[in-house]
Amino acid sequence: xxxxxxxxxxxxxxxxxxxxxxxxxxxxxxxxxxxxxxxxxxxxxxxxxxxxxxxxxxxxxxxxxxxxxxxxxxxxxxxxxxxxxxxxxxxxxxxxxxxxxxxxxxxxxxxxxxxxxxxxxxxxxxxxxxxxxxxxxxxxxxxxxxxxxxxxxxxxxxxxxxxxxxxxxxxxxxxxxxxxxxxxxxxxxxxxxxxxxxxxxxxxxxxxxxxxxxxxxxxxxxxxxxxxxxxxxxxxxxxxxxxxxxxxxxxxxxxxxxxxxxxxxxxxxxxxxxxxxxxxxxxxxxxxxxxxxxxxxxxxxxxxxxxxxxxxxxxxxxxxxxxxxxxxxxxxxxxxxxxxxxxxxxxxxxxxxxxxxxxxxxxxxxxxxxxxxxxxxxxxxxxxxxxxxxxxxxxxxxxxxxxxxxxxxxxxxxxxxxxxxxxxxxxxxxxxxxxxxxxxxxxxxxxxxxxxxxxxxxxxxxxxxxxxxxxxxxxxxxxxxxxxxxxxxxxxxxxxxxxxxxxxxxxxxxxxxxxxxxxxxxxxxxxxxxxxxxxxxxxxxxxxxxxxxxxxxxxxxxxxxxxxxxxxxxxxxxxxxxxxxxxxxxxxxxxxxxxxxxxxxxxxxxxxxxxxxxxxxxxxxxxxxxxxxxxxxxxxxxxxxxxxxxxxxxxxxxxxxxxxxxxxxxxxxxxxxxxxxxxxxxxxxxxxxxxxxxxxxxxxxxxxxxxxxxxxxxxxxxxxxxxxxxxxxxxxxxxxxxxxxxxxxxxxxxxxxxx
Ligand code: PEP
Ligand code: MG
Numbered sequence: 083x084x085x086x087x088x089x090x091x092x093x094x095x096x097x098x099x100x101x102x103x104x105x106x107x108x109x110x111x112x113x114x115x116x117x118x119x120x121x122x123x124x125x126x127x128x129x130x131x132x133x134x135x136x137x138x139x140x141x142x143x144x145x146x147x148x149x150x151x152x153x154x155x156x157x158x159x160x161x162x163x164x165x166x167x168x169x170x171x172x173x174x175x176x177x178x179x180x181x182x183x184x185x186x187x188x189x190x191x192x193x194x195x196x197x198x199x200x201x202x203x204x205x206x207x208x209x210x211x212x213x214x215x216x217x218x219x220x221x222x223x224x225x226x227x228x229x230x231x232x233x234x235x236x237x238x239x240x241x242x243x244x245x246x247x248x249x250x251x252x253x254x255x256x257x258x259x260x261x262x263x264x265x266x267x268x269x270x271x272x273x274x275x276x277x278x279x280x281x282x283x284x285x286x287x288x289x290x291x292x293x294x295x296x297x298x299x300x301x302x303x304x305x306x307x308x309x310x311x312x313x314x315x316x317x318x319x320x321x322x323x324x325x326x327x328x329x330x331x332x333x334x335x336x337x338x339x340x341x342x343x344x345x346x347x348x349x350x351x352x353x354x355x356x357x358x359x360x361x362x363x364x365x366x367x368x369x370x371x372x373x374x375x376x377x378x379x380x381x382x383x384x385x386x387x388x389x390x391x392x393x394x395x396x397x398x399x400x401x402x403x404x405x406x407x408x409x410x411x412x413x414x415x416x417x418x419x420x421x422x423x424x425x426x427x428x429x430x431x432x433x434x435x436x437x438x439x440x441x442x443x444x445x446x447x448x449x450x451x452x453x454x455x456x457x458x459x460x461x462x463x464x465x466x467x468x469x470x471x472x473x474x475x476x477x478x479x480x481x482x483x484x485x486x487x488x489x490x491x492x493x494x495x496x497x498x499x500x501x502x503x504x505x506x507x508x509x510x511x512x513x514x515x516x517x518x519x520x521x522x523x524x525x526x527x528x529x530x531x532x533x534x535x536x537x538x539x540x541x542x543x544x545x546x547x548x549x550x551x552x553x554x555x556x557x558x559x560x561x562x563x564x565x566x567x568x569x570x571x572x573x574x575x576x577x578x579x580x581x582x583x584x585x586x587x588x589x590x591x592x593x594x595x596x597x598x599x600x601x602x603x604x605x606x607x608x609x610x611x612x613x614x615x616x617x618x619x620x621x622x623x624x625x626x627x628x629x630x631x632x633x634x635x636x637x638x639x640x641x642x643x644x645x646x647x648x649x650x651x652x653x654x655x656x657x658x659x660x661x662x663x664x665x666x667x668x669x670x671x672x673x674x675x676x677x678x679x680x681x682x683x684x685x686x687x688x689x690x691x692x693x694x695x696x697x698x699x700x701x702x703x704x705x706x707x708x709x710x711x712x713x714x715x716x717x718x719x720x721x722x723x724x725x726x727x728x729x730x731x732x733x734x735x736x737x738x739x740x741x742x743x744x745x746x747x748x749x750x751x752x753x754x755x756x757x758x759x760x761x762x763x764x765x766x767x768x769x770x771x772x773x774x775x776x777x778x779x780x781x782x783x784x785x786x787x788x789x790x791x792x793x794x795x796x797x798x799x800x801x802x803x804x805x806x807x808x809x810x811x812x813x814x815x816x817x818x819x820x821x822x823x824x825x826x827x828x829x830x831x832x833x834x835x836x837x
Contacts, residue, residue, distance in 0.1 A: 091230040091354035094122045095291050098237050102244075111241065112142035119215070119234060120144040123227065127195055127216035130203075131156070131163050132242065138163055138212060140190070145216065147191040154187050161185040166200045167209040171371055172232070174199045176222045196220035201231045204367060205239040206286060206472070213238060233354045236364050237290045261491045264464050268484035269443055269450045271789065272459030273502045274416070274436035275478045278471045278488070279406045281419035281426070285396040290360035292352070301358040302348055305399040309391070310339050312398075334387045344388070358399045366392040390420065411435065416477040418467055424448040425561040428536075432456055437479035439467050439486050446715040446726040446765050452558070454765075454787045455535055461486050508837075512792020516547040520795045526803040528777065530795060531587075531785040533763060535559075537575055540582035542788035550587035552785020553711065553763040554579060556634065557595050569633040576641035587648055589688065589711070589761075589785070590638055592631060592663070594620045594652040615716075615725060620653035625662055635670040643680025650688030650711050654696055657703045660689045664706075690763075692716035697749055704756035711785070712749065714764025718742055737766045738775055738825060740817035747779035747814065754780065761785055770797035770836050775825060777803055778810030793837060800835040 097118040101111050112130055120128035127145030131138040140146070140154040159168040165183045166173055175181055178198035186193070200214035213235045215223070292298045317332045338344060344365065351361035369388050376385060397403050406417065407429035414436045421442040427449050435458055443450060443462025453460040459481030464470075471477060471488045478487040478498045482505060487494050520528045531552030532542050543551065559567050559575055580588055596619020624631040638647055651663045664687050674681050689696070689703060692713035696703065704710070714737065719726040721742060722735045736742075746762075753760040761783040766772045768790030774797055776784070786794060809828060818824040829836055 090122050091233040094119055094234050095237055095355035099291050102241055115238065116142045116144040123215055125215040126218055129214050130211060132211040133167065138167055147189065150190040154190055162198060162200060163212045163214065166202050166212045170202050170204065170209050172201050172228060174223050174228055176220045192216065194218055199223040199228060199231065201228065201235045203235045203239050203242065205243050210239065210242060230354065232364060233351060233356060236360055240290050260489055261494055262470050262488045263485060264470065265485045266464040267443065267462045268481055269445060269462045270453045270458060270460035270481050272481045273479065273505050274459050275476065276414035276416040276436040278418050278473055278475050278477050279411060279415040280468065280473055281405050281417055281422060282393060283402065283406055284393060284473060285359065285400045285402055287359040287363050289357050292355055292357045295352060295355065298352050298358045299349065301399055302352060302361065305395055306345060308398050309395050313339050331387060334384055335391055338388050338391050359396060362392055362396050362399065416479055418471060420468065422449045424452040427452050428562040439464055439479060441465050441467055444726060444728060454789065455539060457789060509792065512796060515795055520798040522798055522801050522803040524802050524804055526782065528798045529783040530791055532788045532791060533785050537578060540579050543583055543586055546788050546791035548791050551583060552589050552761050554588055554590045555594065556590055557593050560593065560595060569637045572634060572637035573641050576638055580641060580645065589648040589650055591650050591652055592634055593624050596620060596623050615719065621651050621659050621663060622653065625659065628666060631666055632670060635667045636674065639671055639674050639681055640679055642682040645682060646684050646686060647682035648686045650690055652690045653692050653716065654689045655693040656695065657699050660703060660706065691749060694720050700749065700752045704753060704758045707758060709759045709761060710753050712746065712760065712762045712764065714762060714766040721745060736822055737772050738821045740814055740821060743775060743779055744814055746776065746781065750780040759783060768794065770794055771825060771829065773797060774801060774806055774829060774834060775810060778806040796835040800833060805832065
């Protein structure tokens with residue numbers, strides 16, 4: 083037997099190289115290849131099975147009967163060979179006939195051989211064939227021999243693909259088994275079709291055999307160094323305002339990036355004659371094969387992390403580092419990612435981006451809010467989507483149902499089209515009520531404003547007929563910029579929004595950064611927060627970085643010259659924070675007045691109620707503010723102590739829980755008694771059933787995502803406010819076990835328009 087796998091593999095690779103360079107038919111080349119491998123591995127049998135017409139056909143053999151070539155065919159999953167191809171797994175058996183999957187094919191004459199080892203031949207991550215060796219002695223193969231076989235299989239795949247010996251579009255594993263429909267979490271409603279584009283594109287390895295092994299090794303070392311640097315940087319950045327989830331992933335990345343075993347295996351693959359790319363991919367194939375066998379979800383997740391990291395290493399080594407946003411989108415895109423930050427999503431071209439599918443994601447994470455603002459349907463929690471779909475394949479995304487279909491059949495496409503047409507019709511119905519007031523049947527006028535944050539969002543006012551912009555998230559401008567936006571560019575944005583809003587009010591919220599809205603260019607390494615959502619963010623940060631806030635206040639004051647300026651502060655936890663922020667704006671106003679700059683006719687100040695502690699201090703705060711705005715996204719995460727960005731908690735606590743509704747009712751009542759208007763601007767208000775319940779507890783002023791204006795208005799126009807109030811009063815006095823179900827059933831009976 084050979085001394086090391088590397089020498090055997092290298093010997094075969096050199097031979098393969100020569101075979102490939104030779105003239106002759108593809109069949110002649112395959113015949114040569116099996117002889118070559120058999121000789122190098124001192125093996126009695128070497129066979130190649132290739133997938134043709136969805137059957138694994140014995141395409142060349144050394145040692146089995148030649149008459150069986152192109153005659154013996156196995157379906158996927160049939161026999162040892164079929165099972166290797168279907169499961170993408172390796173088999174190493176001392177006694178083949180003892181294996182439960184073994185089937186005997188007399189035409190091959192293989193009864194003489196006892197031991198068997200086979201590896202899949204993988205092309206573009208799908209098995210296109212099997213390479214196997216057999217011996218008469220019942221012996222197990224050593225790990226090193228199996229690795230040599232894998233290396234050879236990898237190079238063979240290149241030969242097979244270039245000679246077009248298999249049908250590249252053939253499907254075998256789950257990833258390729260035709261249409262797949264998966265249901266996840268609805269994040270942003272809407273329906274769209276497009277082709278799969280990976281946020282972090284996969285690299286397809288074309289050249290597998292190295293010309294210069296030492297040069298390849300140097301490339302891998304350099305790539306490892308670069309990858310470690312990147313991870314160190316990401317970890318440093320993550321110290322400021324990212325979710326605990328991301329930091330956990332980064333910790334795992336770091337562990338793998340420095341893992342000696344991984345580096346060693348890649349190095350060994352290089353020793354065997356592979357290029358840097360092929361070596362990384364070969365080791366990655368092993369990880370993937372192991373991933374399939376693991377049941378423990380936690381371990382599986384870690385293997386996913388390693389897979390992610392191997393992709394990153396491949397991208398570095400092949401010089402393809404950019405995300406799909408940087409490389410430009412060619413056509414209608416369904417963006418696929420494990421997760422995205424809001425800034426990353428904002429980098430995409432809105433005209434080409436049709437939908438987003440995430441493996442993680444949650445309803446109130448900022449990336450979801452951004453997708454909603456962009457009008458891009460989004461489905462989350464589709465675990466494994468990056469393994470189910472291939473780049474460039476057609477994908478249907480149904481954000482209304484939370485479903486994703488990869489490689490749809492004609493029937494699935496037709497059903498989708500029908501639903502899409504219905505959804506468009508519904509939208510047309512909403513458009514038809516655009517000019518009608520959001521008034522209940524018994525005459526309560528509800529105020530419906532929109533949430534905005536991007537320059538062209540103001541257009542939503544016209545499109546939806548909303549009453550104004552109730553929350554302008556000023557941090558979006560900061561999130562899309564590579565460097566801190568100056569006062570001048572802030573001024574231009576605010577002015578253009580006010581200009582397009584005309585007579586309708588616009589409420590600007592001062593910078594709310596931190597938490598999951600991290601700005602790479604604004605970090606503070608003192609911030610060691612384990613829990614950034616509760617850390618140094620929003621007003622806490624702004625009051626400390628007062629230069630930033632002063633610049634923003636000046637920009638707002640000047641942009642609102644000659645009109646009313648409405649400004650509110652995020653994450654006020656105690657009244658003094660509000661006072662300090664307000665004083666800061668007042669000071670800028672005094673300065674602008676003295677400098678004879680244009681100033682607003684009046685400034686209305688508001689506080690956001692997002693931290694429960696503030697509710698306890700309303701008696702002191704209310705006399706000082708012009709309006710109160712409830713941010714239910716943050717408020718509910720703090721009330722329930724449930725991270726809004728944690729996908730595992732996404733479906734756990736309900737906005738319709740009695741605790742939340744009672745809390746909000748108390749706030750609404752207190753504000754009403756003090757004659758201070760209350761608005762609700764969290765995502766909760768954009769859902770018809772939730773909005774109905776909120777009207778029932780006395781909240782009549784909403785700022786919601788533009789796409790929700792139609793559905794919420796339709797709901798408002800179908801209810802009797804007095805009846806809803808009475809119902810909520812009785813339900814909250816003695817809450818049912820399932821508030822959502824009780825309310826839904828009641829609403830249906832009352833004929834409330836819920837979608
Ligand atoms: C909220 O927390 O409800 C809110 C409106 O603010 P944001 O979602 O931007 O944190
Ligand atoms: Mg908030």
